[in-house]
Amino acid sequence: MGELLGKYRSLKVFLDICVKCGACADKCHYYLGTGDPNNMPVARQELMRKVYRKHFTPAGKLFPGLSRAEDLTEDVMEQWYRYYHQCSQCRRCSVFCPYGIDTAEISMAAREIMDSVGIGQKYCNEILGKVNSIGNNLGINKAALGNTLEFVEEDVKETTGVDVRYPLDEKGAEVLLIAPSADFFSEPHIQGFTGYGKVFHEAGVSWTVSSYASEFANFGMFIGNYGVMQKVARRIKDAALDLGVKRIVVGECGHAWRVAYSFWNTLIGPFDFLDPKHRNPTHICEYSLDLIKRGGLKLDKSANDSLTVTFHDSCNVARGSRMGDMPGGQFEVPRDLIKAMCNNYVEMNEDTIKEVTYCCGGGGGLLTDELMDLRVKGVLPRANALHDVMQNKGVNTMATICAICKAQFTKVLPYYGIPMETVASVHQLVSNAIVLGGKKGV
Amino acid sequence: MSGLSALSLSFVIMFYAAAAVFIFGLAAKVYGYAVTPAPLKIPTTPAPATSGGVALRMASEIFLFSSLFKGNKWTWIGGYAFHVTFALVIFRHLRYFLQPVPEIVSLAGPPGVWAGVLLAGAAGYLFVRRIAVDRVKYISSGADYFALILIGSIAATGLIMKFLLRADVASVKSFMMGIVTFSPVNMPADAMFIVHLLLVMALMVYFPFSKLVHMGGIFFSPTRNQVDDCREHRHVNPWAA
Numbered sequence: 001m002g003e004l005l006g007k008y009r010s011l012k013v014f015l016d017i018c019v020k021c022g023a024c025a026d027k028c029h030y031y032l033g034t035g036d037p038n039n040m041p042v043a044r045q046e047l048m049r050k051v052y053r054k055h056f057t058p059a060g061k062l063f064p065g066l067s068r069a070e071d072l073t074e075d076v077m078e079q080w081y082r083y084y085h086q087c088s089q090c091r092r093c094s095v096f097c098p099y100g101i102d103t104a105e106i107s108m109a110a111r112e113i114m115d116s117v118g119i120g121q122k123y124c125n126e127i128l129g130k131v132n133s134i135g136n137n138l139g140i141n142k143a144a145l146g147n148t149l150e151f152v153e154e155d156v157k158e159t160t161g162v163d164v165r166y167p168l169d170e171k172g173a174e175v176l177l178i179a180p181s182a183d184f185f186s187e188p189h190i191q192g193f194t195g196y197g198k199v200f201h202e203a204g205v206s207w208t209v210s211s212y213a214s215e216f217a218n219f220g221m222f223i224g225n226y227g228v229m230q231k232v233a234r235r236i237k238d239a240a241l242d243l244g245v246k247r248i249v250v251g252e253c254g255h256a257w258r259v260a261y262s263f264w265n266t267l268i269g270p271f272d273f274l275d276p277k278h279r280n281p282t283h284i285c286e287y288s289l290d291l292i293k294r295g296g297l298k299l300d301k302s303a304n305d306s307l308t309v310t311f312h313d314s315c316n317v318a319r320g321s322r323m324g325d326m327p328g329g330q331f332e333v334p335r336d337l338i339k340a341m342c343n344n345y346v347e348m349n350e351d352t353i354k355e356v357t358y359c360c361g362g363g364g365g366l367l368t369d370e371l372m373d374l375r376v377k378g379v380l381p382r383a384n385a386l387h388d389v390m391q392n393k394g395v396n397t398m399a400t401i402c403a404i405c406k407a408q409f410t411k412v413l414p415y416y417g418i419p420m421e422t423v424a425s426v427h428q429l430v431s432n433a434i435v436l437g438g439k440k441g442v
Numbered sequence: 443m444s445g446l447s448a449l450s451l452s453f454v455i456m457f458y459a460a461a462a463v464f465i466f467g468l469a470a471k472v473y474g475y476a477v478t479p480a481p482l483k484i485p486t487t488p489a490p491a492t493s494g495g496v497a498l499r500m501a502s503e504i505f506l507f508s509s510l511f512k513g514n515k516w517t518w519i520g521g522y523a524f525h526v527t528f529a530l531v532i533f534r535h536l537r538y539f540l541q542p543v544p545e546i547v548s549l550a551g552p553p554g555v556w557a558g559v560l561l562a563g564a565a566g567y568l569f570v571r572r573i574a575v576d577r578v579k580y581i582s583s584g585a586d587y588f589a590l591i592l593i594g595s596i597a598a599t600g601l602i603m604k605f606l607l608r609a610d611v612a613s614v615k616s617f618m619m620g621i622v623t624f625s626p627v628n629m630p631a632d633a634m635f636i637v638h639l640l641l642v643m644a645l646m647v648y649f650p651f652s653k654l655v656h657m658g659g660i661f662f663s664p665t666r667n668q669v670d671d672c673r674e675h676r677h678v679n680p681w682a683a
Contacts, residue, residue, distance in 0.1 A: 007681055009478040010664045016471070017659035018613045020586050021521060022578040023513030034676075037580045046581070058651055060584075068583050091665075094514030098503065098521075099656055100665035102484065226682060228483060260484045279673055289446045319486055322670055327495070328488035355488060 001052065001113060010105040015052045017099050018045060024093035024103075029358045030086050033377030037340070041093035041103040047079055048110055059163035068325055077119065084110040085121055086374055088366055089222065089255075089317035108224025124219045124367035129423050136181035136215035142168075148184045152194055164201045164438040167208045171241070175200065175207035176240050178216045178260075178281075179251030180403035183281070187251075189406055192252050192425025193323020198434045199288050202297050206250070213239035217403065218255040221263075222365030231268045233259065237268040242408035246275040249282045252425055254402030256362060257283060261321035285401060287429055288322050289337045304342035304429055307397040310389050311338055311347075311426075312382065312409075313357035314402035326357055331355075334401055334426055338362055341429040346393045352385040362408025375408060376415050383416040390418070399424045447628055448546040450617075453639065454626040460643035467650025468658055481679040489670035496669050503666060520571060524564035528593070530557035531600070538618040558601050565594030585652060594644055599638040608634050 003014045008406040026032065031039040036311075038044060044104065046068075053060030053069035061067030072075055089104035110148070114120065115401040126436060132140040156164045167173065181191035200207045213235040220229025240248055248271075250260050256317075260281045265271070271280040291297050311334060323333040331354045339345050352358050361378025389395040400423065410420040446454070490496045507525075511518045528639045533555025536547045536649040569590045603609040615632035620627040622679065628634070649655070 006478060009475060009480040009662060010484060012478045013659045013662045013664075014474050015664075017653060017656035019653045019656055020581050020583075021510065021514075021517055022575070022576075022581060023510050025577045025581065027513070037577070040577065041583060042581045048481055065530055066584055091486060094665050098507050098510040098513070099660050100486055100503075100509065100663040102486065102665050105484070143636065226679075230682070262672045266482055266679050267671055269676045281673075320484070321672075322487055322489075325491075327670060330487065404543055 001054070001109075004109050004112065008109065009107065010102065014045070014099075014101045014105060014298070015056075018042060018049070018101055019098075020245065021098065021402060023096045023098065024101075024271070026201070027096050028087075028092050028103075028434055029090075029092070029381050030360060030374065031078075033361070034086075034348055034374070035382040036086075038079070039086055040088075044083050044087055045101070047076070047083055048106055060278050066121050070318040075116075075243070076156065076268055077114070080110050081114060081119060081121075084365065084400065085371070086363035088315070088359045088361065088378070090363055091319040092356065092359065104364070108221070110224075111222070112224040115225065120223070121365060123427055124222050124365040125368070127219050127319045128223070128232070130229060131215050131217075135212050137219065138181045138182075138185055139179055140184055140214065142211040144432075145184060145209070145214055147423065148207065152197065155196070156194060160436050162201075164177075164197050164436065165216050165271075166197045167206075169211050170206070170208035171243050173206040173208035173243060174246045175226070176236075176245040176248050177203055177207050177209055177251065177284075178236055178248060179209070180216045180253035180256060181214055182217075182403040182407060183251055184214070186407060186410075188410070188425050188428055189252075190194050191428035191431060193427070195425065195427030195429075195431030195434070196249075196251060196284055197216070198431055198436060199284070199291065200412055202434060202438065203291055204265055208243060208245070210239035210243060212242070212378065216253045216260070218256055218259040219365060221255055221259055221398050229259065229263065233264055233267045236264075236281050247278040247282060248274065248280055248286055249283050249287050250429060252401040252403065252417055253403060254307065254316040255320075256403075257401075258316040258320035261323075263324070283323050283333070285334045285337050285426060288369060288427070289333050289340070292340050293375060297434045298435040299340060300435050301341060301343050301433055302322070303432045305344070307424075307429070308344040308346060309342050309397045309399055309424075309429065310340055310345070310386070310393075310395045311335055311353075312398050312400040312405060313353050313358060313362070314400055314405050315359040315363060317401060318357045319353060328354075334399075338399055338426060340430060341433040345392075346389050346395050348385040348389050352381060358382045358385070360408040360410065363402075363404050367404055367408055372412075376412050379408065379416075380410075381413045383418065386418060386422075387416065390422075396422060397424050399426045399429060401426050444538055445628070446626060450626065450628045453636075454621060456643055457621055457639070460646040462544055464646035471655050472658040472662075475659060479680045480664045480668070481681065483668055483670070483672045483677045484664050484668050485668040486665040487670060489668065489671050493669050496667060500661070500667060504660065517571070520564055520567045522556035523560055524568060525562040527557040527564060529562055530554050531597070538615050539622050540676055541615075541619055546567065555604055558597055558604070562594055562601060564595060565590050569594065574683075589648075589654060592641060592648070595640065595642045596645065599634055599641060603632075603634050603638065607632075607634050608649065 052071045059067040084107040087107040094102035109282045127137045152166045218232045220232045276278045317330045323329045358381040361375050366422045409423040536549045537543045617629045
């Protein structure tokens with residue numbers, strides 16, 4: 001812990017300055033869902049603070065009893081494991097904290113400390129194993145990836161009659177697309193992926209997927225390890241250099257966008273080998289909306305007329321990164337894009353969207369069946385807000401831009417009587433509305 | 443220092459010691475925060491894209507407690523009243539440390555007294571809140587009650603000297619002026635003043651080692667003080683560069 005305190009100002013400041021005002025206490029979806037007082041962010045932090053006090057403060061050293069200071073015993077470690085894996089690092093608490101204390105920073109540090117003594121979490125570490133050996137979290141090898149892309153091509157040809165290419169490892173392509181690997185695999189993710197290809201097709205831009213770096217997600221962040229996060233990100237830079245692309249566009253994934261937007265420049269930058277004309281990296285929503293604004297897409301909104309759409313802001317996009325040029329662009333860009341695709345759009349309760357959006361309940365490395373009970377409870381605040389607009393505003397579709405949100409929602413919303421088909425990719429709406437062959441090369 | 447009574451001498455020494463602990467303790471904490479690297483950009487977004495914007499954001503946190511306002515209105519009311527009145531009370535106390543007394547400090551005199559009343563009230567309110575709200579009770583520990591009791595008692599002893607057992611303000615002032623000019627004189631034989639001073643010294647010593655360092659720490663909170671310009675400017679991590 002001493003080493004981390006010397007490396008991370010966030011941790012050092014945050015462990016000292018909490019006054020336990022309780023503003024965060026009722027803001028965590030896991031606390032609201034489970035009612036377990038240790039899931040109040042301040043109480044979750046306290047698990048680390050009591051060890052911190054014991055070893056790093058005079059009061060804790062002199063009067064451990066009075067100041068609630070404890071050693072990191074096996075019992076305490078067990079609590080750490082339990083509660084630091086009930087934090088999805090969504091940062092909702094940090095919005096309300098008068099000092100901006102971010103529990104995600106603390107749970108990342110706790111996981112790093114646990115990893116250093118061999119108490120890792122199986123799900124995250126298996127995934128990191130796969131991304132390092134195969135190139136993506138799901139372990140899809142190059143041949144399977146190629147098959148998937150062919151399948152998408154055939155599917156688009158069948159449904160639209162147009163040849164839209166979904167290229168793999170094409171050297172000299174202008175754009176390298178990095179998507180979360182779930183986009184090659186699951187519903188509704190793959191609908192969104194289909195949409196990306198249609199956008200590039202209409203833009204008349206050559207693009208490619210890389211089999212070496214076929215993963216946008218970066219679980220290095222979830223385990224709180226800088227080096228691992230850097231190593232996972234490095235594959236993307238290497239692929240971009242190898243393929244000789246001019247820009248990097250990334251798909252719909254929440255925490256990965258945070259890593260890309262906020263951390264890539266530090267981890268693997270500078271991006272001086274890419275075309276400086278573009279924002280690098282570019283989010284696919286920025287890309288598509290820019291194209292629409294330049295008149296580059298022909299759209300038929302009525303293709304989505306059977307849908308009444310609402311938008312779930314993914315936590316890491318809302319509170320950890322940005323799109324566009326203005327603060328808050330991460331709220332406006334996807335909404336503007338959705339509104340350009342459909343005629344019926346409705347917001348959920350304002351206490352549950354944008355800056356104060358609730359996590360889906362599956363982020364931060366918790367998207368594993370072992371934690372299913374927690375995931376079902378953690379989605380409660382979002383499920384309530386969604387249920388409300390479904391009942392009162394006729395909403396039947398909740399679009400979102402995160403692979404984890406999509407996977408979590410399709411799995412756990414049915415527990416609340418909400419069908420999994422309610423969950424959609426934003427670029428699925430784009431895919432529906434695009435009129436192929438409408439415009440070219442803008 | 444000849445002619446000082448043993449009691450006065452020991453208080454003078456204690457005061458200098460307490461002031462030293464407060465100043466150097468807090469400075470050491472702040473220095474520690476300042477030299478610890480912030481490896482990654484982690485502002486809580488939406489965050490300002492310019493340093494001017496960040497200054498505004500910090501100002502609204504420090505002067506308005508804007509995040510707390512979003513978080514909990516009842517806590518905000520108590521916490522805001524507590525801090526503002528505390529600041530005003532401290533400002534009013536400059537009259538005991540400055541000669542001549544600047545006009546602005548004199549003007550703060552009467553409102554400063556009422557701020558003292560509110561300060562004691564706010565400390566009481568926050569204390570009751572810690573006991574009465576289950577959620578807050580769960581997270582409260584001895585340190586949280588202690589800070590409120592300490593500051594509440596300081597306010598209370600001050601008010602007693604103002605309204606009940608009136609202190610001899612002139613001799614209090616000459617004692618404090620003696621301390622700040624490093625030519626100490628005997629302290630007034632006023633029990634309430636002695637208690638008041640003891641509590642203040644206790645606060646000064648306690649301050650740098652407690653959650654009260656939030657006063658200095660807030661300026662170093664990366665989620666609030668960082669500019670959101672990650673794509674435009676490369677942020678370098680000093681230990682992985």
